Amino acid sequence: MAVSSKFICLLGLFVVVVVNVAMLERVDGAGECGKSSPDDEAMKLAPCATAAQDEKAAVSDSCCSQVKRIGQNPACLCAVLLSNTAKASGIKPQIAITIPKRCNIPNRPVGYKCGAYTLP
Incomplete structure (x- = not known):
């Protein structure tokens, strides 16, 4: 059980990081x-x-x-x-x-x- 909750936390952190990077590129991107x-x-x-x-x-x-x-x-x-x-x-x-x-x-x-x- 402990391994799966760590995995879920890491997966959630990964998703947050990816979304933040995508938002930064969108804001800094050239229009x-x-x-x-x-x-x-x-x-x-x-x-x-x-x-x-x-x-x-x-x-x-x-x-x-x-x-x-x-x-x-x-x-x-x-x-x-x-x-x-x-x-x-x-x-x-x-x-x-x-x-x-x-x-x-x-x-x-x-x-x-x-x-x-x-x-x-």
């Missing part, structure tokens, strides 16, 4: 935006709020700077523009997706598909 979440990156686009709601609004230098940084990874840029934070902020993806062009960002990912939208 579309590396170790940062699209929602966290979306918060950095606060200077773009007006430009992402009105295509006639001027795009600030600080907005262009952030979009240029995030846009180096098109998958991240798409994830940010389609994130829950962006939606909650009133961002209109069909307008926000035009910001890289409006900023005259060279080497932007023209034609990259972001869900139902395509980067111009």
